[in-house]
Each structure stands twice: as structure tokens, then as C-alpha cells.
Amino acid sequence: MASQASQKKVYPEPLGSARDELRRRVRVRIAPSPTGFAHVGTAYTALFNYAFARKNKGKFVLRLEDTDVKRQVKGAEQAIYDGLSWLGLGWDEGPDKGGKYGPYRQSERLDIYKKRVQKLIEKDLAYQDEGAVKFKSKFKSKEKVGWNDLIRGKIEFPASEVGDFVLLKSNGYPTYNFAVVIDDSLMKISHVIRAEEHISNTPRQIVLYKALGFDKPEFAHFPLLRNEDKSKISKRKNPVSLSWYKKQGYLPGALINFLCLLGWSHPEEKEIFDLKEFVEKFSLGRVRKAGPVFNLKKLDWMNGEYIRKTQNVKLKTQIFEFFSKKYSEEKIEEILPLVKDRIKTLKEFESLAGFFFKARKPKPGIFEKDYKKHIRALIKTLENTESWEGKNIDKILFGLVDKNGFHTGGFFMNLRVAITGSRFTPPINESIVILGREETISRLKSILSN
């Protein structure tokens, strides 16, 4: 409803002039290294890059930085594809997809780096040293190297900070700082959007752009996700593997939404929105500079919200798949309305509704008083009940309470515990309707026989 003009808070996007923008097509990338599982930090980086690319009608490139031979892990590459795909963060070019600036695995670009390093040696900008090739830095004492960061503004380092550093390792592989500059240049990356941990690498890279005769791209450094103690997010202190979130039963849309709100805020202060809306509203100007603490409490709430707004037919399928088709879709669909408001993750379906599929013995002592009396009366009544249908069950149960003068709360709790083995359950009347007459009576009887 609000027109563009009425939105006062328009942040200037520091992208240079509109003409610059047209001249330079937006191309962004993420460059994970396949050294383990797919990391939530990779997803976070991908999210911002994806949004920036889509928003600006540009391309989003996936490049694998597999230059650390020792830390290479076998399924890591696939895990990255799976994780990003699960979240709906699709890329336009990559090792699996190809593209005209490939190859997209650095291990397949070794000859490119060698050629470039050779040129640097010829120009006396690099030299051999113990089997490696190092960059030769030569700066005047007061020189500065800096850039205008799209998120942080002007950042400057004393050029003296850029010492000589290795470009090509003795095993023929490039170092990160060298490969990243060559690849970003050759792949025509226009905006390097990455976490703030890379700020201190940037001076070296800028120096290299110049030495290699490339234009430097724009840089934007967003904040780093933090542990509770504010240190950089880590495996030790947080679940960081994307597959963990999937296994816990978080919905990809909820995880994405949660990540969106870390370091960025919706211009209308909305909390719940999808990836499409994020792309529409995204701007680097709304990215905060301070590192957000990664706290799952809000994700739990958000996931519950997403579960509640998912259509039953869809949610049914998700639960069916989540539990590897262990429970029948028909049964899940029947139970769903009873549990939808009560679960925060797909995984919780089992703890809440598992009793439908398998009887659970109540722990002794969790019954209310008179439970045997209640159960005996129940069995007697239910055995004489023909119509096993919601309205009738309600009528019969309340009638029973009335007739015998049972304490209502105690009576229903005892029925609940006898049937489900728990005091926290979906609505019990509706549950026994689904469970069926035979199973219900059988479970009640088994309580008395113990």
C-alpha cells in the first residue's frame, strides 16, 4: 500500500552512479572450501550474495576453493550442493552447472595461476623462495591501501602491513589470497560480499589486483555470526552443520527467515517473510556492522510459526519424508490437526504423536487418584458404545463423568495417561477417535492387568 515515495527511510545504496551500475553487470559469488560439512556460515554468506544477485538481476556464482590438499574431505562438495539446494539458494554457475568462466574448481585452474605468477616474476613483482613463489611488496613508508566498503564505509590499512606473502605454494597450488584475486577477476565478479573476517585480507588482495593489472571489485563485509561469548561461531559452541538443522526437523524456509534477521532487518520491521520477499527488500544499506549472537531460541519459535502456516497436505508429506516413510501418510494426515499447534519441529511429531503408532506404558505414579475406578467405568461404557465418532465420544465421556460424579480433570487425565503414557498430549477425545475402539479398549485393559 505504501508508495515508494512515502517510504521516508530510503537508504542510499552506495553503488556508485546508476550508469556505473549499468556498465558493470552484477556478478557475485560464494567460495566455500570443501573441507567438511556444509556450514551455516556458508549458507549465511550465500543468502546475502543470492539476494544481492537476484535483486540486481545479476549472476550468482559458486566456486570451490579446494586448494588445501590436506584438508580435503570426500563428500564435502556434495554436502555444500545439498545444503544450499535444501535452502533454496540456487546458483547460476558452478562446478556442477558449468558456465563460461569455468572451471569453477580451483584445483582445475592450476595452470592459470602458474601463468599469472610467471608474469609477476617477469615484472619483478614476485620471486622464488624455498620452492614457493612470494609476492614482493614495495611500498613507501606512509602509503595507505584501502577501499570504500559498501557496508562499512572507508577502510584503510598502512601499506606496510602488506608484507611479502606466498602466492604459489611449493606443491604448485595457489594460496587463498592469490587464487581469490585471479578468479574473482577472471570470473568478472563485480561485488565481493563476504564476512568481516576477510577485512584484513583485503589489503593484500587489493595490492594484487593492481599488480596483476585488474580492476578491483566492490567490497562489502557483513558481520560474523557469533557464539554466546561473542567469539566467531564455531562447531564447539553451536550446531553449525546444515544437515543438523534438517535432521532436527527445521523447515528450510524457517532457517532462511531466521538467518535473514541476523544482521539485517526488514524495512517494515516484519519478522516472518520468505526468500522472495527478502530479495525484494534486500539492500546492503540495512546490513548491520555488529556481529549477531547466534541464538536458536528464536528459530524454534519461527519454525513453529512456519509449521502452523504450512498447508496440511504439504506438512503431511514433509513429516512422511522426514521419518523416512515410516508412518503412513493417511495416518499422519488424520493426526496432523491435533498436533500442528503443538510441535515446533518436524521431529517433535514423533514424541507427541508416537503413541498413535505404538503403545507407551505409563510410568507408575503419573496417574491421578481413582484411576482404576475411572478406567473400569470407561471400559464398561466404551464396550457398549457403537458409534465411534467425535461428537458421540464427547457425549459419552461427559455423561460418564456426570453420572458417577467423577472429578472432570482427574478423569480425563487418567484416560489420557492410560492411552498415551503421558500427561502432555494432543486432545484426548479426538485421539481415541483416531485410535479406534478396539485399540482404545485394549490399552485401557492393559492398565488394569498390570
Place this chain on the structure above:
RNA sequence: GGCCCCAUCGUCUAGUGGUCUAGGACAUCGGGUUUUCAUCCCGAAAACCGGGGUUCGACUCCCCGUGGGGUCACCA
């Protein structure tokens, strides 16, 4: 330690000099609905790191402290 980045409720955040007795969300606590647990609804408590400037006026701008973080590899 050098260099660099950062600083609003417990947490995520709004805020770009006056609209701030600082707004929202999660979490927490209290209440309502309810045969449990949830959902839902209502309410409460909870923050501008400190000190100097600039200004008629600073949460907002500048400086200095303090605190936190990142980075200083033939890791990325």
C-alpha cells in the same frame, strides 16, 4: 602485542539531530481461553558502555577511553 572492525533491553533488532518518558520480535514473568500440553488473546519487567566535545538540542555527528571481536600460515 601490531593492524583493522564493532558497541541500543538476556538475545535478534528499529532508530541516520528534535516525533525517544527509546519502538518491535524471541525468551522470561503474570493474567484470560482450555479436560493436559500447546495455539490464541491481554499485560509486565527489561537497553542507548563511560567521559569529553560540536549543537539551541544528541541514541543519533567528532575525539578519547573502556569493552568485545577479527586477523597477523606454503588454512581458507
